[in-house]
Amino acid sequence: MSHLPVQVLSPLDGRYRSAVSDLGEYLSEAGLNRARVRVEVEWLITLTDRSLFGSAPLTAEQKLDLRALVTNFGQAEIDELAELEATTRHDVKAVEYLVRRRLGTLGLADISELTHFAATSEDINNLSYALTVRDAVQTVWLPKLRLVIDALRSRALEFRADAMLARTHGQPATPTTMGKELAVFVYRLERIVAQIDAGDYLGKFSGATGTFAAHVAADPSVDWPAVSREFVEGLGLGWNPLTTQIESHDWQAELYSRASHANRILHNLATDIWTYISIGYFRQIPQAGATGSSTMPHKINPIRFENAEANLELSCAILDSLAATLVTSRLQRDLTDSTTQRNIGVGFGHSLLALDNILRGLGEIDIDRALLERDLDSNWEILGEAIQTVIRAEVSAGRSSIEDPYALLKELTRGKRITSADLAAFVSALDIGPAAKTRLLHLTPAGYVGLADSLIDFLR
């Protein structure tokens, strides 16, 4: 028998807890159950406000008491729900019983039969998930993503004029600036954030098979779809009028796909920064007291970006799986979504942890301008593109009769190392107009960055 105290299985609840615990407020079992209590309570208030089934509107104080069940939801309720569920073997039924018990304590036993009235568990669950996922995304995950975007933008602006050899296919290519390369990621991430901001959080509240059958059986004179719509929209959610027992989860699939897409862009950023660090373009700023390698004292390892890379992969695996599977439920419902949705927090948790690491990592790197310049100065052959393009323009304008300029430059540069002197001699001998020749003679690899410096202004 082990002597270990009870151990959590997920590192999100272990070593990384402090970085992701804000999500637990919403996407934990307790967060879900608190939201379920909220939905049950608000449904009671909706029914009594309309004096349905012999009820009378609750007083302001009674409503406060009921809503306090949500704000005061804590360990006592968590324990009581566990005890109730041990008997019911049904998590939502346990919540209903908890609310009924509290109604008794509050002197509201006369409305206890209106608890969970005409509702199926999914009516409570889907609204609770929409509320908790919305709050987790809007108050925890997106703000962290925005912090990363802001940090990235400020580093992009800082490096906007830092010319750098580009490496398409990993090979020296037409230079760019470090600022423009980081700005590309800002632009991409901002698009995804806008899409996520515009996304839906939908809810249904229409009974066991989405038909309002029990509602109509109880009182055919009520406009139940209108009541349902007001109720769902009153919670700040969009109303889904046409469903089976379950909300169709399409909004969830859309959200998780977009979050996963954001993860992949961040993954691309993390591996690019890792690569810039590995070739020395970024230096890592030593952190006091930190160790790189346990045996090689000189090392500073890019652990922030490696941790981010791994967590983004895990997050994508979970969010992709949720997006792919949640949209299918056999006939009017199967219960697979109940089990999979319990992992929404794990999906966002790995992403949040990655964001935290990227944010720290971005603050722990500095650019090595001297190395960037040395590298550019060692690769004059990349100007072959500029020269052949200028010659073609000159031929086209009738100022040159050079045949096949591309082949000429290919002959000079392909697979070869060229010095500035080689290139100057070559350009001086070219049969082109004097203005173009002067322009080419003044061109350097560091100066061949086109409009990279100003393109960054396309960022919002």
Ligand SMILES: O=C(O)C[C@H](Nc1ncnc2c1ncn2[C@@H]1O[C@H](COP(=O)(O)O)[C@@H](O)[C@H]1O)C(=O)O
């Ligand atoms: O309103 C209803 O409950 C309708 C009922 N469908 C159900 N809808 C929602 N939850 C249900 C359903 N059935 C079971 N359960 C309870 O779901 C829990 C599943 O546990 P887990 O796999 O851990 O997520 C676990 O607590 C289960 O008890 C139907 O028969 O159509």
